[in-house]
Amino acid sequence: MNRALTLGLMAAAGAMAACPALAQSALPAPTSAPAITILGAIDMGKEFPGMAGNLMVLRTVSIAPGGGMALHAHKGKPEVVRVVSGVLSEQRNGGPIVQDLPGSTVVNDGSLSHIIVNMGTVPVELIAASIIPNPAAPKP
Secondary structure (H helix, E strand, C coil): CCHHHHHHHHHHHHHHHHCHHHHCCCCCCCCCCCEEEEEEEEEHHHHCHHHCCEEEEEEEEEECCCCEEEEEECCCCCEEEEEEECCEEEEECCCCEEEECCCCEEEECCCCEEEEECCCCCCEEEEEEEEEECCCCCCC
């Protein structure tokens, strides 16, 4: 085996040992739900009549080690997320597991289904801006 290939395989093995989530093909089910605090909300129907029945919300999200969110979709609930601290493991649309690091910005549009889990030993702290259905809106 040539030296470059050997070094590459050793580096990959080291990365998998340092971050067990990378060595898995699927994330485990989260053991707890995140703690979510709504910082503010805007009734989108008052700003844009075509968006009646929706809110834009800004939230903080804290995910304890082992916690997260089971597989869920973002159709009709787009969001932009900023990772403030910790490392979040994520599997998007059945693809490979990726790590969202502090300072990362993640865009979750309507085409996305994903699972997120904190595989680390410290809480993951996020800030999320989302458009969600307004639970107080009249139902058609």
